[in-house]
Amino acid sequence: MSSRKSWVDFRLKERKVGDLPSGGDPLWALVYPQGYEVGMANLGVHSVYRALRERGVAAERFFKSPFPDISVENDRPISDFRLLTASVVYEPDMTSLLSMLKKWRIPATWIEREEKDSPILGVGGGISYINPLGLSKYADFIALGDGEEIFDHLVDAVRDFFRHHGNRRRLWETLAENASFFVPPIHLEQLVKGRPLSRKKSICLDLSAAAGKSTWITPRSVFPDSFLVETQRGCYRKCPFCTIPACFGPPRTRPKDLVLKDIDAAKEYGALRLGIIAPESGDYPWISDVIATVRQQDISVSFASLRLDSLTPEMLEVLSQSGQRTLTVAPETGDDELRKKCGKPFTQELIIEKLKLAREKGITKTKMYFMLGLPNETVEHILETARFISLVRRETGLKTVASFSIFVPKPQTPWQDNEFSSLETIETKTRLLRKNLLKTGTSGVELRFPSYREADEEYNLAWCLADSDLVFTRKKKARHDTILVKRQLELLGFQRNIPDRGEGV
Ligand code: SF4
Incomplete structure (x- = not known):
């Protein structure tokens, strides 16, 4: 990597697929709050850039690393941009985005940015489908759902904003005309007062x-x-x-x-x-x-x-x-009955059969994902998982990585009302697993255990209320009110039951 602060080495290695217009207007920062390598593996980043460039927008990418302050396209400083939109895919991206804003000395909240006439911040991506409430204190607007059917409205509204000398209220109001934009400066007060907003995710069918x-x-x-x-x-x-x-x-x-x-x-x-x-x-x-x-x-x-x-x-x-040479699979648990409840009605026998087949075809290692803290998980389930991991290793001969995560109940899912495990519970289960794996045999097995702190943060961010702070400290805990979050999501317009054809999802 060049020691000079420039994306030039990265640009030289990029091969563009098809011709896209260069130049254009307005100047638009596309922010991905993770590193370049991660962002470039995200098809959403590719698609948003393509959609904006096809509409003649001068979109330029910013990644959290290695050079967060300048754009990939032109090494242009972030301070040149009056409009930023960020892809927030997973919960930790929310806090990562805030840390980028801080580094750029851009006020985090839309209220402060209005006061200081700082850039506009829009957000879209995975979080907008699950729970966008946590971003409502920060984003000027949140695009809900798939981008394909709302890009035209967004680009028109942004061009109108620049034509009208950066009139933010005009931008907010224009965006809010489309039901797939949640515009906190317009909608937040109504939502907090319990009034329905009838927003709707855009789903490209x-x-x-x-x-x-x-x-x-x-x-x-x-x-x-x-x-x-x-x-x-x-x-x-x-x-x-x-x-x-x-x-x-x-x-x-x-x-x-x-x-x-x-x-x-x-x-x-x-x-x-x-x-x-x-x-x-x-x-x-x-x-x-x-x-x-x-x-x-x-x-x-x-x-x-x-x-x-x-x-x-x-x-x-x-x-x-x-x-x-590695096959990654997700049995979730070693216990057949509990796995069935997880929506995966396949047995240990079938898993081993498929892994043996994989070995015959030249695969030498399996990486298996399991969850700890599943609803109604018992000691016996944990012991069965330990036995199953050893069995896979013995029966298939594959090198085995058993990677554990902690079950985090997510809004709108059928398991949203289940508990998130305490640290004590997870530590007890982890100890039990280790002890029993030692008994059943761990040669050729690598165990990877999760960080409770990260899972806890994911849980807190997943269940954010409208207008909440995203920075939690030991002193300042997240406010857990899942009933109110569910109510606010309903008011926003998200329905619990998913119909067959994308309406009202
Ligand atoms: S529902 Fe989710 S976990 Fe289950 S198969 Fe589909 S993508 Fe995978």
């Missing part, structure tokens, strides 16, 4: 309208040299802990011809690998055509997620031929 592919290919990505191709949004499965079926709209697929055309073109764009992006790759109805095209193209492939019960020998073969 026709994915042929989505870009569905990378804008750049770069070696400096969590998915290096990969061309990302989207196949599906939403999920057919109904895992009760998961936000995808509960918050992100109904399952919808990108047309087969578009997906296959993109795969065909990946090498021309200079990709060494394909990354198939879907909440559950194996559920794509044309997955066998995808695999056949990958083979024809003789290109490596990885799947963003794979569910054990939809894993086929063809998928394992193509992964192995791609040089992949």
Whole structure:
């Protein structure tokens, strides 16, 4: 990396997919509150940039590292920008965004920014589908849901804002005309007083309208040299802990011809690998055509997620031929009954059968994700998980990584009313696991345990009320009122029950 503070080395390594207009107006900072490598593996970042550039906007990217103060495109300082929009995908991104604002000396709240005539801050991304209330003290506006159908309104409103000498109230009011914008300066007071807002997530039901592919290919990505191709949004499965079926709209697929055309073109764009992006790759109805095209193209492939019960020998073969030696799976627990309650009705037997098959196809290691603190989890469930991990190692011969996270109940999910475990409970369960794994055998098994502090922060941020502070300290604890959060989400316009076709989700 160059010692000079510049993105030049990164720019030189980026290969653009297709032509996009350069220049344009207005100048618009796209902020991703994580590092460049993580952001470049996020298809949402690619899609938002593409959508804005196609509309003639001078969008420039900012990442938290390595050079947060200047744009990737032109090394332009953040102080040149009057408009910032940030992708907030996971809960920790919320506080990360605040720390970027602090570093930039931009006031965090929309009230302070109005007083000081500081830049406008808009937010979109994953959090907007689950619980956008926590950002209501900070963002001038929050785009709810998918971007495809609201970009035009957003760009028109922003251009109008600049034409009218940065009249913020005018921008807020124009944005609020579209039901898929939650505009705290206009809406917050009503929400806190308990008045319904009838906001509505924008859900793009026709994915042929989505870009569905990378804008750049770069070696400096969590998915290096990969061309990302989207196949599906939403999920057919109904895992009760998961936000995808509960918050992100109904399952919808990108047309087969578009997906296959993109795969065909990946090498021309200079990709060494394909990354198939879907909440559950194996559920794509044309997955066998995808695999056949990958083979024809003789290109490596990885799947963003794979569910054990939809894993086929063809998928394992193509992964192995791609040089992949680790298979990542998520049994959630070792206990078959509890796993079934998690929405994963497959047995230990099936898991071991699939992992043995994976080994035959050339996979040498499995990484298994488990959760601790699941609803109604007992000591016996924990002991069964310990036994199961040893069994996998013994029966399959695969090197085994057992990675644990802590169950965090999320708003709008069927398990939203379950408890978040105390530190004491998690420590007891962790000790029990370690002790029993030692008994059942840990040779060739690597155990990874979660940080309680991080899970606790995730829980606090996931259940933020409207107008709350996002900075919690030991003295200043988060205010837990999940009943009120649910009520406020209803007032916002988010419904609990997801209809079959994206209305009112
Ligand atoms: S299969 Fe995966 S994405 Fe789908 S609901 Fe279950 S956990 Fe969520």
